[in-house]
Amino acid sequence: MLGVNFINPLFWLAAVSILIPVFFHFTFFQKAKNVKFSTLKFLRQNLEKAERKIRLEQLLLLLLRMLIIILIVLAITKPVAKFLTAQPRDSVSRKVVVILDDSYSMSYKEGPAAYFEKAEKLAQKIMATMTKKDSLVVISGSRGNDILAQGSHWRCLKTDITGGVRKAVSLLDESSGVRKEIYILTDMQAIGWHKDTPAPGDIAINIVDISGRNKENRAILTGACNPPAFFKNFQVNLESVLYSSGNDNAQVLLKVFNDEVQIADKDVNVKANEASEYSIGTHISKDGISRCTFEIPEDNLKADNRYYVIGKNIGDVKLLCIDDLNRADMPTQNSIFLKCMLESAASSKNEALSTVRTEDLSNLNLNDFAFIVVNNVNSRNDAAMEKLKHYVRQGGSVLFFISSNTDTKLYNEMLVTPDGELLGCYLEGAEGQEASKLIYYGIAKIDYADRVLRNFKRDGGALNQIRVYRLSTAKIRKGAKALIELEGERPLLIENRYGLGNVFTVTTSLDRNSSNLAINPAFIPLVYQMIASSSKIRPELAQGYIVGNNISVSDCIPATSRKIGITFPGGKAAEIDLSQNAENVIPGNLLPEPGFYVLDTGDKKIDFAVNLDTSESILTEISQDDIKALMPQGSNVKFLKTEELEARLQTELSINSGIWSKILLIALILLLLEGYYANRINTRH
Amino acid sequence: MLERRHKYLDPEMISKLKSLDFVSRLVTTGTVSGVHKSLRKGYNIEFSEYKSYVPGMDIRHIDWKVYGKRDRFYIKQFDEDTSVKAYLVLDKSNSMGYKSGSLTKLEYAAYLATSIAYLLIAQQDAVGLVACDDKILKHIPPRSSPAHLEEILTYLDGVVPSSTTDLSKTLNDLAMAVKSRSLFIIMSDLFDNQENVIKALKRLLCRKHEVIIFHVIDRNEIDFNFKDALLFEDMETREKMQTHPALLRRSYRKAIDQFIGFYRNKLYETNIDYILSVTSDPYEVTLGNYLEKRL
Numbered sequence: 001m002l003g004v005n006f007i008n009p010l011f012w013l014a015a016v017s018i019l020i021p022v023f024f025h026f027t028f029f030q031k032a033k034n035v036k037f038s039t040l041k042f043l044r045q046n047l048e049k050a051e052r053k054i055r056l057e058q059l060l061l062l063l064l065r066m067l068i069i070i071l072i073v074l075a076i077t078k079p080v081a082k083f084l085t086a087q088p089r090d091s092v093s094r095k096v097v098v099i100l101d102d103s104y105s106m107s108y109k110e111g112p113a114a115y116f117e118k119a120e121k122l123a124q125k126i127m128a129t130m131t132k133k134d135s136l137v138v139i140s141g142s143r144g145n146d147i148l149a150q151g152s153h154w155r156c157l158k159t160d161i162t163g164g165v166r167k168a169v170s171l172l173d174e175s176s177g178v179r180k181e182i183y184i185l186t187d188m189q190a191i192g193w194h195k196d197t198p199a200p201g202d203i204a205i206n207i208v209d210i211s212g213r214n215k216e217n218r219a220i221l222t223g224a225c226n227p228p229a230f231f232k233n234f235q236v237n238l239e240s241v242l243y244s245s246g247n248d249n250a251q252v253l254l255k256v257f258n259d260e261v262q263i264a265d266k267d268v269n270v271k272a273n274e275a276s277e278y279s280i281g282t283h284i285s286k287d288g289i290s291r292c293t294f295e296i297p298e299d300n301l302k303a304d305n306r307y308y309v310i311g312k313n314i315g316d317v318k319l320l321c322i323d324d325l326n327r328a329d330m331p332t333q334n335s336i337f338l339k340c341m342l343e344s345a346a347s348s349k350n351e352a353l354s355t356v357r358t359e360d361l362s363n364l365n366l367n368d369f370a371f372i373v374v375n376n377v378n379s380r381n382d383a384a385m386e387k388l389k390h391y392v393r394q395g396g397s398v399l400f401f402i403s404s405n406t407d408t409k410l411y412n413e414m415l416v417t418p419d420g421e422l423l424g425c426y427l428e429g430a431e432g433q434e435a436s437k438l439i440y441y442g443i444a445k446i447d448y449a450d451r452v453l454r455n456f457k458r459d460g461g462a463l464n465q466i467r468v469y470r471l472s473t474a475k476i477r478k479g480a481k482a483l484i485e486l487e488g489e490r491p492l493l494i495e496n497r498y499g500l501g502n503v504f505t506v507t508t509s510l511d512r513n514s515s516n517l518a519i520n521p522a523f524i525p526l527v528y529q530m531i532a533s534s535s536k537i538r539p540e541l542a543q544g545y546i547v548g549n550n551i552s553v554s555d556c557i558p559a560t561s562r563k564i565g566i567t568f569p570g571g572k573a574a575e576i577d578l579s580q581n582a583e584n585v586i587p588g589n590l591l592p593e594p595g596f597y598v599l600d601t602g603d604k605k606i607d608f609a610v611n612l613d614t615s616e617s618i619l620t621e622i623s624q625d626d627i628k629a630l631m632p633q634g635s636n637v638k639f640l641k642t643e644e645l646e647a648r649l650q651t652e653l654s655i656n657s658g659i660w661s662k663i664l665l666i667a668l669i670l671l672l673l674e675g676y677y678a679n680r681i682n683t684r685h
Numbered sequence: 686m687l688e689r690r691h692k693y694l695d696p697e698m699i700s701k702l703k704s705l706d707f708v709s710r711l712v713t714t715g716t717v718s719g720v721h722k723s724l725r726k727g728y729n730i731e732f733s734e735y736k737s738y739v740p741g742m743d744i745r746h747i748d749w750k751v752y753g754k755r756d757r758f759y760i761k762q763f764d765e766d767t768s769v770k771a772y773l774v775l776d777k778s779n780s781m782g783y784k785s786g787s788l789t790k791l792e793y794a795a796y797l798a799t800s801i802a803y804l805l806i807a808q809q810d811a812v813g814l815v816a817c818d819d820k821i822l823k824h825i826p827p828r829s830s831p832a833h834l835e836e837i838l839t840y841l842d843g844v845v846p847s848s849t850t851d852l853s854k855t856l857n858d859l860a861m862a863v864k865s866r867s868l869f870i871i872m873s874d875l876f877d878n879q880e881n882v883i884k885a886l887k888r889l890l891c892r893k894h895e896v897i898i899f900h901v902i903d904r905n906e907i908d909f910n911f912k913d914a915l916l917f918e919d920m921e922t923r924e925k926m927q928t929h930p931a932l933l934r935r936s937y938r939k940a941i942d943q944f945i946g947f948y949r950n951k952l953y954e955t956n957i958d959y960i961l962s963v964t965s966d967p968y969e970v971t972l973g974n975y976l977e978k979r980l
Contacts, residue, residue, distance in 0.1 A: 032914040032927050038783035038790075038906055039876045040919040040926050042944065046936035047926065054932045681931075 017073065021065035057681055064674045071667035093133040095178045097168035098123045100148055101141035101186035101210070103159040115210045116153070118642065119185035122208065125649045126183055137171055139164055141186055159192030162630070165205070169198045180204065183645075187211040190533075190622035197627075199635030207627065208640045318368055319531070321355040322388075323375035331355075333511040334375045334401060358384045366391040371531045372398045375509075377414070378407060385414045389422055393499025395629075398422075399530060403509035404430035404470035422503055424480025424496025432470030432514070440467040441486040450483050451621075452495070452529050463522045468492060468515045471508040493526075504530050550585040557584060558602045565600030566590070573600075691838040693792070693799035698969045702800060702976070703807075735759040769868055770811045770827040772859065773798045773837070775844070776873030776901075778818040779920045782846035785905035788964050794872035794901045795841045796968045801870055804976075806834045813837075816844060819851035821858060827867070849921040852877045856885035860892050872899045872962075874906075875948060876921075883951050890955060897958040900948060904965035907945075909937045 037043075100123055106116040123138055130136050138148045142157035145167045161184060172180045180203040186192065188209045199205055326335040335355050356364065358377050361384040366372065372391065392398055400423065402411065408427035415422040432439075443464045448454055453463075468486055476482055480496035494505040508515045517523045553564060562578040566586070576586060591597065598605050624639045631637060640648070738747055738758035748761040775798055781791035788796075798814070805812045806829055813827030814837045825837055852873050859869065869889055875882060875898070889896050905911075911930035918925050930937075945961060952959040958979070962971045 032916040034916045034918060034925075035911065036783070036920050037917045038780040038874065038903065038920055040917055040922075040924055041876070042937050042940040043917065043926060043928065043933055045940050046933060047928065050928065050933045050936060054929055057932075 018066050018069050021062055021069065061674065061678060061681070064670060064677070068667050068670045068674060071663050071670070075661070075664035075667060092177075092179050094130065094135075094181060095172055095175045096126065096130070096134065096136045096181045096183065097171055098126055098136065098138045099141045099145075099161065099164035099168055099182065099184045099186070100138050100152070101159060101161065101184070101192070102148065102152060103142040103157050103189070103192065105159065105187055105189055106210070115187050119208075119210045120152075122185055122210070122642065122645060123183075125646065129649055129652050137168075139167055139171075141184065141192065159186070159189050161186055161192035162194040162197040165197050165199070169200060169203060172203055173200075181206065183208060185210055188621045190626070193622050193627055193630055195630055196632075197630045199631040199637060201634045201636055203636065205635065205637045206640055206645065207624075207637060208642060208645050210642055211621070318370060319353045320364070320366070320369040320372045321353060321375060322358055322361070322372065322377065323355055324357050324378045325376040326355050326357070332376065334403075334509055338373055338375065338510070361387055366396065367394070369396075372396065374398055374400045376401075376403070376406075377411070380410060380414060382414070385422075389498070392422065392501035392503060395500035397502040397504070397530070399504040399506065399527070401506050401509050402427060402472040402474070403511075403514055404432050404472060406430075406472055408472060421477050421480075421496070422498055423477070423505055424494040424503060425474035425476050425491060425505055425507070428473040428475060430470065430472050432468075440469050441471065441488070441490060442467060443484060443492075444487045444489070445482075445485040447481070447483045450481075450495070451533055452526070453483055463526065466492070466515065466517060466523070468508045468517075470514040474505070474507050502530075549588045549591075550583075551588070551591065552583075552585050553578070553599065554584040561602065565602075567598040567600065691799065692842040693795045694803065694838055695796070695969075698796075698800060699803060701969055702804060702973060734762050736762055769805075770813070770865060771801075771805050771868040771870060772813045772815055772827060772863065773802060774815045774817065774855065774859070774869055774871040774873070775841075776818070776850060776852055776871070776875075777816050777822065777844055777846055778848055778850035778874075778876075779846045780850060780874055780876045781901070783903055783906070783920055784964065785903050786965050789846070790874055790901045790903055790964055791844065791846050793962065793964045793968055794899065795844060797872055797899055797901075797962065797972060798870075799838055799841055800969070800972055802834055802837050805829075806831060814840060815855065815859060816840070817852070817855035818846075818848035819854065821855055822847070846920075850874075850877045853881035853885040856882070856889060860885065860888040860894075863892070863894070866893045866895075868895045868897070870897045870899070872901055874901055875944075879944070879947055879951075882948075883955070886952070886957060887955060890957070897960070898948070898952060899960050899962045899971075900945070901962045901964065902945075904963055907938070907941055907963065909934050909941070 100116075100119055102116060106119065107114050127136055138152075140146045140148050140152075140157075141159060141161050141164045143160045143163070144157070145160060145163045165182065165184070168182045172182070182203055182205045184205065184207045186207070186209070188207075188211055321335060321338050323332055323335045325332045338353065338355075354364075354369075358379065358381045361381075366387060372388070374388075388398065402408075406427070408429060411423065411427050443466050446453060446463055463484065466484075471486070471490065471492070474491050474494065476491055476494060477496070480494055482491035482494050484491075484493040486492050490507070491505075492507055494507070496503045496505070506517070508517065510518045512518065557564065557578060562581075564576050564578060564586075565573060566576055567573045574590075576590065578584060627639075628635070628637060735748065735751065736759065738744075738760050742760055746760045746762070748759050751757075751759045751761075775791075775794055777791055781794065782789050784790065784792075802812045802814070809829055811827035811829040812833070814823065814825040815821055816823035823840060825833075825840065850873070852871075852875065856869075856871075886896055886898075909930060911934075914927065914929045916925055916927045949959050949961070958975070960971065960975050962968070
């Protein structure tokens with residue numbers, strides 16, 4: 001067995017051209033003119049030798065011509081031949097499952113080709129290494145994990161690598177006596193990986209990072225979906241707690257702006273000396289990071305009047321805020337901000353953000369929380385701190401806000417432990433402006449190379465607009481690093497690795513007397529980035545109207561008929577019969593692309609938008625350590641860059657990318673040689 | 686001299702050759718006075734020697750001047766010219782029918798034979814003709830009359846190639862049949878067994894005959910200037926052979942050179958005149974050059 005994969009069907013067509021010189025070869029010997037000659041005795045003497053020579057020469061010419069044609073055919077059709085393999089592979093057959101990430105983020109183009117196309121080519125190269133006794137299955141790395149057919153395309157679905165691995169392992173489990181391999185071709189989005197990703201030791205798992213250096217918001221950058229504003233009508237509940245310290249009730253108009261365009265408003269009545277919760281359900285009309293503003297007449301309230309949210313959902317995570325100064329009837333400004341900022345985007349559930357005091361920590365299982373924010377700790381509680389440290393050592397992440405009023409001595413004592421410091425800095429004191437002076441510290445340095453900050457460089461430098469009026473002076477400890485520095489080498493954001501977790505420290509607070517962090521449009525995304533990249537528990541997305549999901553239509557089924565009309569984004573209309581559908585859902589496979597759909601119940605028409613899975617816009621990539629942590633011990637996992645896999649495949653095939661052009665060059669040289677040789681044969685006598 | 690026109694007798698050529706004599710080196714015993722030296726001493730103008738008189742000799746030949754000086758009788762002797770008997774041996778085998786130019790080798794040989802016959806008869810020599818292929822087909826005994834020339838030329842007019850070559854057999858037969866010293870002028874392509882031909886020729890020489898060979902050959906038989914792939918057919922054996930001439934040209938030329946060289950060297954050693962007569966050369970030139978050299 002030569003083990004040749006003739007991928008290009010043109011090969012066989014072109015290969016027939018080999019017969020052309022054969023035809024001419026035999027035609028040459030069959031057609032000869034009859035000539036009478038006086039005697040053949042002088043010819044006969046050398047005939048046998050000459051015939052041998054002529055046949056040899058003609059055979060050489062024939063072979064040369066056939067070789068030229070074969071080389072040209074090979075160079076054009078580029079088949080992959082394993083008989084060219086330098087080192088023959090062992091005789092054990094292989095069973096390979098390629099998990100091809102075909103989620104929406106794979107449509108991101110870095111250069112002329114999308115990630116998916118790169119992955120597809122890699123899959124083909126893997127396929128090219130297969131022999132007849134090997135087998136290969138390509139399955140989807142997105143929701144559903146279908147087995148992919150040739151010519152598949154990326155889909156507007158959410159990454160699900162773990163699901164793909166589960167399916168691959170189940171496919172491979174049935175086999176024995178074979179070499180089992182899984183190739184995962186993905187852009188390494190964190191969202192596709194989940195706990196308990198199976199990885200039996202007898203299966204070699206090769207995780208190939210298709211993505212390049214650019215890890216920016218891939219889904220949105222491509223703009224490939226139609227309509228482009230597929231986040232339109234994406235429901236976001238903007239929740240706010242307004243606190244009035246005044247003596248009078250106040251009528252306040254809450255306005256929601258999206259990129260300076262007012263998209264919603266609501267009259268609220270703020271009672272005197274009372275904190276009240278208000279929410280506006282609205283829709284984000286633009287993709288990407290959106291900013292909404294609550295416009296509150298400043299005269300009526302002492303509280304800060306602007307709140308910022310992001311039109312993105314980072315997932316169904318639970319966050320914990322430790323704030324000793326917070327009281328239900330008198331929340332701190334920081335806790336108000338945090339609640340508004342985090343809860344609005346963290347979860348649609350009511351208890352996404354829990355605010356507790358230090359002494360309440362003993363009653364909580366910290367592992368339930370993806371991220372903990374420490375706002376104010378004003379008394380020593382070693383047990384609580386030890387619990388917090390344990391949480392971080394096990395992989396949890398904490399964000400400390402150190403205001404100018406923080407008891408630095410207490411913090412330094414509490415958070416330094418024999419096995420390292422929780423805080424990445426030693427707190428020295430406080431500095432900041434007098435109330436009457438307008439002095440602030442601007443940003444001096446931002447470490448955009450860091451994974452938390454790398455996506456903010458292109459956002460117009462919004463982080464550079466941060467102003468700090470009061471702060472804690474801190475000295476960076478060994479092993480920690482300042483992600484953001486203020487003028488005069490004053491660290492503002494410090495990251496410290498502690499155990500398996502991360503500790504972020506902000507050396508100021510959110511209240512407007514200390515900084516403008518709360519109104520900086522990039523700060524909340526920065527906090528989200530901290531959460532998304534460091535949280536112990538991976539966020540699971542809230543379900544919505546997302547491509548591929550079933551949509552419940554229980555509320556709009558016509559009374560008289562169980563048939564419902566639907567108009568697709570392109571204008572095409574169809575009728576769905578729900579008579580056999582007890583669950584009253586439109587199957588997700590009928591909603592294959594994002595866009596606006598119209599349901600026609602007969603009585604009314606209902607518009608709804610089907611969105612891309614928002615998780616595909618999350619910027620977080622997953623690290624190799626994180627992936628390993630998701631798999632059981634003893635797994636046989638290798639991480640490869642695209643180039644590394646290509647090099648490995650090429651080594652196996654002994655074919656480099658330029659070999660066919662070299663073959664073409666050789667063919668041309670042989671063609672010249674053939675012309676010279678044929679001419680020499682005809683003229684030398 | 687001739688009653689009618691003949692195909693191979695070109696008057697213009699004859700006028701060119703008239704100034705030449707076909708002189709045989711052979712010392713003949715002929716009785717008719719001619720241009721060739723005879724073994725007999727006769728009454729010619731060319732003095733040969735003095736011989737002491739012996740009674741019985743013709744006293745008319747006593748040189749009296751010598752007697753006056755020496756007081757002894759001497760007979761003055763002269764060389765006597767006589768006529769020669771020549772056989773024109775014409776190979777008319779099929780291979781002689783080959784031509785690449787305007788003349789076949791047989792036609793070329795016929796021109797030569799006609800010219801030589803004309804010259805010899807013109808100088809009172811007797812000329813005969815032997816036409817052969819693998820055997821003797823026609824034998825015209827040598828005579829010197831113009832009428833005899835007519836007979837030879839008439840035969841030559843109608844000669845056509847036939848059968849295979851066996852020249853050595855013909856020559857052996859002639860060696861046995863012709864007793865008197867004769868001149869054999871052979872016109873052939875000599876495509877026969879070379880050793881046998883040489884043996885036959887030596888046999889003729891042993892019988893005191895003189896032999897001249899006109900080796901008639903076509904220009905293309907020397908150059909072998911064929912192109913493209915061809916199916917060759919042997920004109921004598923009908924054997925066929927397909928090949929590309931370009932590939933055999935070098936070896937063929939080498940072989941034909943060896944063939945010609947063989948005859949040239951062997952015949953030189955045996956003192957036989959060998960004239961390579963290529964059909965592309967004018968036969969009168971070939972013949973004229975030879976006759977001039979022979980004088």
